[in-house]
Amino acid sequence: MIPxxxxxxxxxxxxxxxxxxxxxxxxxxxxxxxxxxxxxxEIELIKIIKPSGEEVEEFAxxxxxxxxxxxxxxxxxxxxxxxxxxxxLRFKVESR
Numbered sequence: 001m002i003p004x005x006x007x008x009x010x011x012x013x014x015x016x017x018x019x020x021x022x023x024x025x026x027x028x029x030x031x032x033x034x035x036x037x038x039x040x041x042e043i044e045l046i047k048i049i050k051p052s053g054e055e056v057e058e059f060a061x062x063x064x065x066x067x068x069x070x071x072x073x074x075x076x077x078x079x080x081x082x083x084x085x086x087x088x089l090r091f092k093v094e095s096r
Contacts, residue, residue, distance in 0.1 A: 010094045017043065017081040017089065025077045026050070027095070033069045033077070035091040037061040041083035045069065048076040061089075 017023050037043050040063050047057040047069075056075075061067055071077055081087040 010092065012092045013090070014038075015079075015089050015091070017079050017087045019084050019086055020082060022078055022080040024048075025079070027071045027075055027077070028073070029095040030073045031071045031093055031095045033071065033091050033093050034066065035061065035069060035089055036066045037063055037087065038090055039063060039085070039087035041081065041085055041087050043087050043089065044078075044080040044082070046078040046080065047071065048078055050074050050076055 015023065035045075042063065043061045045059055045061055045067075046055050048055055049072075059067075069077065079087075079089065
């Protein structure tokens with residue numbers, strides 16, 4: 001699992017999740033993500049409450065699908081790629 005953190009403001013990112021791996025995005029501020037799955041594989045997205053580690057929401061993002069996700073202060077989003085291929089995501093993050 002690879003940790004990743006964001007600063008405040010609005011930023012656009014591209015991120016690759018290795019095959020059979022996960023990346024955790026940590027947020028210290030309330031944030032809104034516009035995320036797009038640019039890969040040929042489905043990605044699981046899991047919202048996590050820090051520091052308890054409780055998973056509060058889980059859903060899949062299909063290939064070429066877009067979603068808008070709200071992340072509360074001091075929470076995380078785990079991106080899981082259970083395929084044998086690398087997955088690429090594009091997203092815009094607005095921290096408040």
